[in-house]
Amino acid sequence: MLIKTFGAAVTGIDAITITIEVNVTRGIKFFLVGLPDNAVKESQQRIESVFKETGFKWPGKRIVVNMAPADTRKEGSAYDLPIAVGILAADEQIKSSRIGEYMMMGELSLDGSVHPIKGALPIAIKAKADGFKGFIVPRANAREAAVVKGLEVYGVDSFNEVVDFLTGNNPLHAEVVDTNAEFLREQARSDIDFADVKGQDTVKRALEVAAAGGHNVLMVGPPGAGKSMLAKRLPTILPPLSLDEALETTKIHSVAGKLGGHISLLTRRPFRSPHHSVSDVALVGGGSYPQPGEISLAHNGVLFLDELPEFKRSVLEVMRQPLEDRTISISRARFSVNYPASFMLVASMNPCPCGYYNHPEKKCVCSPGVVQKYLSRISGPLLDRIDIHIEVVPVPFDKLTNQQPTETSHAIRERVIKARAIQTERFKKIKNVYCNAQMNSRLLAKYATPDKNGQAILKNAMEKLDLSARAYDRILKVSRTIADLEGAQNIEAHHVAEAVQYRNLDRASWGG
Template sequence: MIVKTFGSAIHGVNALTITIEVNVSTRGNKLFMVGLPDNAVKESERRIESAISYLGLRMPRTRTVVNMAPADIRKAGAAYDLPIAICILAAAGYIPHNELSSCLIMGELSLDGTVLPLKGVLSMTLQGVAEGFSAFILPLSNAPEASLVNQLPILGVQSLKEAIQHFQKTTRIQPYHSPSQFNSTSAIKEQLDFLDVKGQSATKRALEIAAAGGHNAILIGPPGAGKTMLARRLPTILPPLTLQETLETTKIHSVAGKLQSTSALISQRPFRSPHHSISDTALVGGGGIPQPGEISLAHNGVLFLDELPEFKRKALEVLRQPLEERRVTISRARMAIDFPASFMLLASMNPCPCGYFGHPVRSCTCPPGQVQKYINRISGPLLDRIDLHVEVTPVTFSELSSRQLSDSSEVIRKRVMAAREIQANRYSRYEGIYCNAQLPVQFLKEMNQFDAQCLSMLSKAMERLQLSARAYDRILKVSRTIADLEGNETVLASHMAEAIQYRSLDRDIWKR
């Protein structure tokens, strides 16, 4: 007798439907598993046999063939235990099989039949909706995540016994309903706030511009100037995630197994801060079974690289393509997988090895040529892709002791959201463009208005600083964002001048 049901396989951050077929014949006494299973799938025979025996039932002792199609896609992991076990029991006559062909079933089994949680459930659910399945049977602990889709009945089970009773119709499982609803305007209590930052008005202004246009930025300053403190507050002024961004971000973290058990929905923009010893594979993604790296986990959020020159050069250089294309492609002999990587890069660094080059009080102790050598740890092509180079100066005693309050994160966020709304309206007819940083070069002059004095000023800056064509484009985008923050349709000379002064690492003062 042949019984069929369906499972799911993760391919990048998306899911593919897998057909699972079981044929129990009257001859032979061995179980065969075909369809390119890996070792974890092959070992499922022992887990399934133990779980079935624990319930007082018996595995078929005749020839049993388990086929997983399509056969050219490798099946990995233990999540196929539950659908295979259900199919075997149906083929053996323990449960009816009439409902199985319309269900999506996934779950790992322990030896006593307990169903263990999975990775990538949100992607599987979205694919299940697209395929038109009638229900998704999965571990109960994954039900809150799957229920975010709201278009597919989610049947959470804690054990193989519950799944059997559901199909036998002795105890039907009720669809899981999430108690929480997504609300993009819901207030989130921030633990960090720009209100706590004393002084640093110029740096806060630069970070506001970066947030308003989605620009990359690097903070350069001596130790203790507040670079890391300011960087960690950047997510508090970014616009809230939309529903689409929330689902995209949650899907990536689900595939990577990074979702918190207490919450199925990522409601705040990610802030990823990997250590400088990270490998290039961990940064961009990869592995035998490709997994998202830090740049994909920072999708729709911020990737913060503290002490940028201390990172391995090889790891930094792999950021070039994702910064331009906002995705990363992991190529293997059998497959090529795209992971989304639309993130804001925020970096920080000391100006020299001792950290005090350009300090208003302390003297730099680095020998001649050491400052330039230190800056050169970061390649020119990578620096070209960073829109704002911001010099962070130490805070004075009078600023630290001042009782004057600066703008809070909530106030700054309102200005950022107003600028983002202007950009969203401007680029509404272009798919995938929501802010100035995402605007392709070919649309840059078409979509923006610059007065005559702006281009003359930029021409002089290009000649004096010997800027590249990419830096030229970045300056135009930053000046457009500054104009949006002020509500101006036309980019003025003052906006252009401010954008040019954020190219500080291109100046001769660092060639020492």
């Protein structure tokens, strides 16, 4: 007898419906076809054990399982559940007219329990798009999948639960998640705040400007100056995620298997901080079976690279294209996948190997030329994609012990949201440009031309401070953002003057 059940394969952050055709006829042997990997092929042994433990009989017949489309590679153990249900139905051990109404995925343990899977959210989205009535999924993935409205999502713990539900012997209750309520409730909750930071007013202002314009930031300072603490608080001043951004971000984390069982939707911007020993594949994604990398997990959030010069040169160079295109393409011989990678890069570094170059109190012990050599570990093209370079100096004792309240993240975020709203209106007719950091030369000429006094200050800064040519466009972009924070139509002299301060590493005197 021929029976069809339905599952899905995840490619990139989207899913493809997989039709699992099971035919049980007279004969012997078990055949599994349709480009399955080893994990899928091993399902026979798991399913045989499940049948024995749950009171069903493995058919002593010829079993052919075809997974269509046959030219799409099927990976992982999540197909155990639909294959097992298909075998039972094809052998007429169960009878149900409801099997074709539901997409189902889940890894089976030898005792019949159902283990979590990756990619439940994109699969649920595909199930709804293809008109399935519901989606049967491991209980640990139920809340994640239930974010999709208009689809009945049933979380199960065991194979028997699935069989009883399909045969009408045990009705299950659909998982219900109030997406809007949960989104609004969790969005403003945060354990960290800029109010915790003592001193560092200049750096906090630079991070506010960076958040307002989507600019990448490099912080340079001695150990213990507070670089990591400041970076971790940056997501708290970025504009809140929209519901569409939250869904897209959740899809990426779902595919990577990074969502916990209690999480249905990511409501806060991600903050990823990989160690400097990370490989290029782990950073940008890929592998034999491609998975999202750190830059995709940081999509719509912040990627923090601490001790930037300690990262391998090859690791840093592979980021150049994603920083420009805001997407990463992973190509293999037979297929390619695309992962979103629209992240804000925040990096930190010591000014020199000993860490005390330009320190107000401690003396640098590095030999001549070492500071410049240390900085040269970061390539010019990568530095070219970082708009703001800010020096972080140690906080004096009197500021550390000052109990006066400082500005909260909420207050800063309100200004950032207003500045972003101005940019949204400015670029609403321009494709793939959403903030000032993404402006090209043509847009700079249109929207970021300083007034006469601003031009004079910029000219003077370029000559006196010996700023590099790459600094010119970056200063104009940052000046435009500073003007937006003030609600100013034109870029004035004081906007340019502040932007010039944020190009420390472009000065010829740095590390000299």
